[in-house]
Amino acid sequence: MNKPDPIPARLAALKTTPTHDLKKQWRDLFDSEPPPFNRRYLESRLAYRIQELTYGGLKRETVRRLERLGEELDGGDRKKSRVRADRDRPTTGTRLLREWQGVEQVVTVTADGFEWQGRPYRSLSAIARAITGTRWNGWVFFGLKNHRRGA
Template sequence: MTRRRPMTETAPAVFVIPAIPPAQVLPRLAALQATPIADLKQQWRELFGKEPPPFNKAYIQSRLAYRIQELAYGGLKPETRARLEALGEQLDGGNVVLRRIRADSRPLPGTRLIREYDGVQHVVTVRADDFEFEGRPYRSLSAIARHITGTRWNGWTFFGLKGRAEA
């Protein structure tokens, strides 16, 4: 059985997203820091045309800052969006859940981890598949920590990367 809407029902409200003159961008961005959360949520409704997410103030401020600039100067070109989508699909096979989670908790290749131990500064360079310490490759940070201290350590803890799982 199909149900028809009564003729008296009205269509949902159409939101008109305002254009933002470039001269207003800097003052609006600066004002975001002192704006109460209730006002930030109202700005969200005006600039996105929908209800704000239930996230913290810092998140809402950062997204509003981007949106203000996007409306003033324009967003990403369609070609750029398409390229980013294609790169994302290469990395996660089109799985939306994986797209929201950084699959690898390792620091990015090229990152230098510095730790002082017994008055000596030790520097480790993160590489794509391993770690380099004193010119030699190591498969794990724990192996490097063991080399430095002579005892078993969790390498992530030793180098201050607590809360990350070793890959």
């Protein structure tokens, strides 16, 4: 007799688990402090980690392919890619303003991302999606579309 797989139920339970319990699970599963990101980020990373520990991680071939793609983007130098990202970002403390459907939206650039309505975000695109309900390039949404071309 086959036992039912408990993992789908465990993943579904993440949606209703209190945030402090999600952070405890993070500590248990990653053996590190949880990052200061929003709840959805914690849920998605925990869901992946639970499945990774139960069913196994990415295949070695997939990891190699991802590493090759990363090298194409930044020459394999993780430090260089971070420096490039930092160079392109507005200065910490900058406030980005955007009016959307008659409401002024204010985003503050933080040391490790962005903050909107008191919540941390890693990307402007996630904030733009939260505001509009649709996918947007965050740089375009906030009027920074030419940031990579130096314009």
